[in-house]
Amino acid sequence: MSKVQSVILETNPHRPVNFNEKAVSKVLEESYLIADVKEDGVRLNLCVMGERRSGYENGYDYPVEWLSREGKRFPVFCHQHVGNPLSFDNRWPDFFETDEALFPEGFMLDAELRIDDLPCKDIAGTLRRHQAIDLSRLKVIVFGILPMSVVRSGQDYDVTHSVMKYHVEYQVKLLKERFPEIAWSVVESLDCFSVEEVDTLYESVRERKLEGLVLKDPNGIYKRSKQSGMWKMTPDDNEDGKVVGLVWGTPGLANEGKVIGFEVLLESGHVVNACKISKALMDEFTAKVSEAEFANSGRVSNPYEGHTVRLTFMERYPDGSLRHPSFDSFRGISEPTIKE
Structure with missing residues (x-):
């Protein structure tokens, strides 16, 4: 196992609770559910932190931290010859200043990190090693985005899940254009209007050998830590x-x-x-x-x-x-x- 890593930033992301049919049915009575396909990867909180440089009135650096949901660096990115991918990359100023950036002073992507098509336990093993990894092997599947000011505050983010998915789509599009060496994508997602639709989608996802679903209340907001509003629907095995x-x-x-x-x-x-x-x-x-x-x-x-x-x-x-x-x-x- 790897040596202990220090907490870089307490990201404290919204974690889904276990599936609760009563709670899910209540949401469906009022609206619908956003059903995200749950990838068999490792939770990634990718933080792009715009920081003003001393001595420069309008200058910003863009350190990037690839963090676990516990706010710690993955050992693979602590390698002295690797460092954090995209950190202090000279493409960030253009990304923020030329494009219509959603959050000009930094943001956090809440995502699943895949490496090639490895299963989760092999991804975790690769991330534990202090060895260089080709960036073309990284796949970042994004399902959430927050401004860095909210991340640092530790507060809930008062943007509904139904709106956030459009923020995610917009930002991923820009990342694909500016940083094509990494495979960025938006999480596969469908809207379900009944328990039957949820069950049918879940069965089809399991037939594809995928992990399951994360169900979201479209009118719910992004909360911190393990709270209702998102439900994990995975096999009990x-x-x-x-x-x-x-x-x-x-x-x-x-x-x-x-x-x-x-x-x-x-x-x-x-x-x-x-x-x-x-x-x-x-x-x-x-x-x-x-x-x-x-x-x-x-x-x-x-x-x-x-x-x-x-x-x-x-x-x-x-x-x-x-x-x-x-x-x-x-x-x-x-x-x-x-x-x-």
């Missing part, structure tokens, strides 16, 4: 949690003495054993535990304690426990204990 213990191979069997998984405290409050990992991961985890044991004078310790993880399962029982939970991936990117 994975859950996140934190590592609270190690699972060892059974004595006398092939994996005796090896770490074969983790005890995980789920966000729902249950503790489960998440195993079914590859031989390579068993060796990696066991070696890391052995290193920690050696460093602690022979005392067994868990270097993965508190790490955020995602696990998959076949079925959720009525009491909330899981059938056949399996370790899927770590969720931390800038810091192992923070889900991003």
Whole structure:
């Protein structure tokens, strides 16, 4: 895992709550729903911060920060030979001064970051590495935009979702023209006027092997943190949690003495054993535990304690426990204990 990164800016973006049919139906009774297709990427808060330079009456620099939803830099962009893509790029003054910029003194794009067509866990792994990455591999799928003044204030943004999507389309168009080396796009989105339409769209998205939907109240505004007004509609076959213990191979069997998984405290409050990992991961985890044991004078310790993880399962029982939970991936990117 990567070393701990400091918070650059507390972006505190609007996070969707779990799907609630009653709340969604209430919105549909009054208007409709904006249904964004949920990409299997990593949440990106891309901040273009226009900052006045000392000694220049009208001069502005444009540092760009590629941040997680926790406001931390992705390690891949901390590489000394890479830095933050587009930061202090000489095309920004033209972008803001020549074009009709929505937010002349800076903005934040709320988006999903994809790398090629990698699945989320491989994207996270790539972002954790301090290695250069070709910008042509980056895909930024945008679903929100805020002025930097609002981001810094930490307040809700009093612009409805129905209006914001047009702001997004306009800004992405300009970004495509000015910075073509990165694949910019607007999130795929449809308006739904009934629960049946929502269900049909969800089924078609899942058939395409995509993650699901994010449903938005068109008259709702962009709020901060995890709040209603946006609902996540995804399959109930994975859950996140934190590592609270190690699972060892059974004595006398092939994996005796090896770490074969983790005890995980789920966000729902249950503790489960998440195993079914590859031989390579068993060796990696066991070696890391052995290193920690050696460093602690022979005392067994868990270097993965508190790490955020995602696990998959076949079925959720009525009491909330899981059938056949399996370790899927770590969720931390800038810091192992923070889900991003």
